[in-house]
Amino acid sequence: MTAQTILSGVPLIESPFFKELASSNYFDEHEAQIAAELNVYGFAVLPGFFSDIAQQAQQLRQDLEPIFNGEQSSGRSHPLGTPVDRLQDAFKFSHTVKQIACEPQLIALLSKLYGRQAFAFQTLNFKQGSQQAAHSDSVHFHSAPERFMCGVWVALEDVELDAGPLCYYPGSHTLPVYDCRQIGFTPSDTINQTVYEPTWNKLIEAHGLHKKVFVARAGDALIWAANLLHGGEPIMRPGATRWSQVTHYYFEGCEYYTPMQSDLFAAKIAKRDPVNIATGLPISKGLEAKQAAAQTDGTGVSRGGLRGFGNRLIKVFNLIAKDLPVKVSKYLSRS
Numbered sequence: 386m387t388a389q390t391i392l393s394g395v396p397l398i399e400s401p402f403f404k405e406l407a408s409s410n411y412f413d414e415h416e417a418q419i420a421a422e423l424n425v426y427g428f429a430v431l432p433g434f435f436s437d438i439a440q441q442a443q444q445l446r447q448d449l450e451p452i453f454n455g456e457q458s459s460g461r462s463h464p465l466g467t468p469v470d471r472l473q474d475a476f477k478f479s480h481t482v483k484q485i486a487c488e489p490q491l492i493a494l495l496s497k498l499y500g501r502q503a504f505a506f507q508t509l510n511f512k513q514g515s516q517q518a519a520h521s522d523s524v525h526f527h528s529a530p531e532r533f534m535c536g537v538w539v540a541l542e543d544v545e546l547d548a549g550p551l552c553y554y555p556g557s558h559t560l561p562v563y564d565c566r567q568i569g570f571t572p573s574d575t576i577n578q579t580v581y582e583p584t585w586n587k588l589i590e591a592h593g594l595h596k597k598v599f600v601a602r603a604g605d606a607l608i609w610a611a612n613l614l615h616g617g618e619p620i621m622r623p624g625a626t627r628w629s630q631v632t633h634y635y636f637e638g639c640e641y642y643t644p645m646q647s648d649l650f651a652a653k654i655a656k657r658d659p660v661n662i663a664t665g666l667p668i669s670k671g672l673e674a675k676q677a678a679a680q681t682d683g684t685g686v687s688r689g690g691l692r693g694f695g696n697r698l699i700k701v702f703n704l705i706a707k708d709l710p711v712k713v714s715k716y717l718s719r720s
Contacts, residue, residue, distance in 0.1 A: 389500065394530035396636075397500040398423040399558070399610065412497070419608070420498055427558030427613035430599070431606040434491070435539060438604035441481050442541040442628060445510070448479040453512045472510040476662050482508050485539055486632040487663045495608070501533060501636035504668070506659035509631040514549020515617035519585055519596075520578050523562045523612045526657065528639040531562055534611040540601035541628035546618075548625035551607065553615035554594040562612055565645060572648050572655075585614055635659055637668070 389411065392400055400406060403424045412420050422429040435441065451457035452475075455468040476483040486505040495503035507526075528534050544550045563584065565572045570580050588594075598618060599607055609615055620627075635641055646655035658667040 393500070396498075396532050396610075398498050399532055416494065416497060419494070423498060423608065423610060426555040427610040428553055428555065428615075429608050431608065433602070433604045434606040435485065435488070435604040438539075438541060441485060442603065445479065445481045445485075445541060445630070446628065448481060449475060449510055450512070470511070470513065471515065474508055475510050476505075476508045482510060482630065483662060485630055491537065491606070492634075492663075495535065495537075495634055496636075498608075499533060499535070499636050501638055503535075503634045503636050504659075505632050505662040506635050506668075507633040508662070509633075511629050511631075512626055514620050514625075514627040516549055516619055517616045518578075518582055519552070519554065519589070519614045519616040520581065521557075521560075521562075521585065521612050521614055522633065524565075524578055524581055524644050526633065526635075526641065526659075527562070527611065527644050528635060528641055530639060532611045533636040533639045535634050536609050536615075537632050537634065538599075538607045538609070539630045539632075540603055540605045541630060542603050542626065544599075544601045544627050544629075545622075545625070546598070546600060547621035548627045549618050549620035550601065550627065551599040551615065551629075552596050552618050553599070553609060553613055554589060554596055557589070557592075557594055557614040558610040558612045560588055560592070560612060560614075562644075564649060566648070566650060572644075572646050572653075574646055576645055578645070589614065632662075635668070641668070 387405075387409075389397065389406060391402060395401075397403070397406060397411075398420050403420075406412075407417055407421060407424075419429045419431070449472055452472060453469055476486055486508050492503050492505070522534065522536055523532070526534060538551055563581075565580075568581055568584055570576065594614070601607070641657040641659055643655040643657060647653060658669050660667055661671050664671055
C-alpha cells in the first residue's frame with residue numbers, strides 16, 4: 386500500500402505518512418510547499434491568488450453593502466432597517482460571492498491536498514473584522530471521517546493591523562477534536578461556541594501556542610485546517626473596514642454533522658445534507674445524480690432500463706416462438 390491509499394479516511398495533509406507522500410511525485414513543487422505548511426502549521430497563505438479581486442470586490446460591495454447597512458433585506462434573518470455584521474450564504478443572490486467560492490483552481494488544489502473532491506457549502510461575508518474569539522470550526526460543522534473540512538479566507542481589500550485582521554495559532558490543528566461531553570456539557574440547539582472557549586484558551590496556554598496575525602493584501606487567500614484555532618483581532622480604528630469572504634469546504638465521501646448539537650453517546654447526531662454551491666443541490670442529490678449517470682450508456686438511457694427493455698423483448702420473442710408452430714400448422718391445413 387502507498388501513503389495515498391493507507392488510512393484513506395484521513396486527509397492527505399494530516400496523514401501520519403505525509404512525509405512519504407511529500408517525497409513522491411504526487412504534489413508538484415508549488416503544491417508541495419502549500420501541503421507542507423498545512424501539515425506543519427495548519428494553514429497556508431496563497432499570495433495574490435485572486436488576480437481579478439479589484440473587479441470582484443467592487444461588484445461584491447455593490448451587491449452586499451445595502452444589506453450590511455440595513456438599506457436592503459436579504460430575507461427573514463436580515464430584515465429591512467437592521468444593519469448586520471456578517472452575511473451568511475450570500476452566494477444565493479450574489480454571483481460574485483459564488484464565483485469566489487467556486488474558483489476552479491482553488492477547488493482543484495483543495496481536492497489534491499485532501500485526497501478527495503472538494504465542494505464549497507457555506508459562505509460568510511464581512512464588511513468589518515469579526516473580532517471573534519479564537520475557535521475551531523470543527524465544533525460547528527464536521528465530518529466522519531473527521532477533519533475533511535477546511536476554510537478559505539479571502540481579502541477583498543488591503544487589511545491593516547488596526548482593522549481587526551485575522552489571527553490564528555499555528556500547530557493548533559493537531560490538537561484532539563474534543564467531544565461536547567468531554568468539555569462537560571450536554572449538546573442542544575441553544576448552545577454556542579462560548580462553552581468551548583475556556584478549554585481552547587487553556588489548551589493554548591498548556592501547549593505554548595503563539596498567535597499570528599495575517600496582514601493581508603487584496604487577493605490574498607488563506608487556507609486553514611478544520612481544527613485550527615483562529616479568530617479576529619480587535620478593531621482599533623473606529624469605522625475601519627475589512628472586506629473579506631470566508632468559504633467553508635467539505636469533501637465528498639463523508640457523512641456531515643453539527644458536533645455542538647450531536648450527542649454521540651446517546652446516538653443523536655445532527656446530520657447535515659450540505660448544498661454544493663456549484664450545483665445548487667444538496668450533496669445527497671448530487672450523489673444520486675452521479676450514480677444515475679454511472680448507470681447510463683452515454684445516451685441518457687440507464688443500463689438498468691436497457692436491461693429491462695431487453696428482457697421484455699426476449700419474453701415477447703419467446704411467446705411468439707412458442708405459438709408460431711401452431712399458427713403455421715393451422716395455416717397449412719387451410720391451404
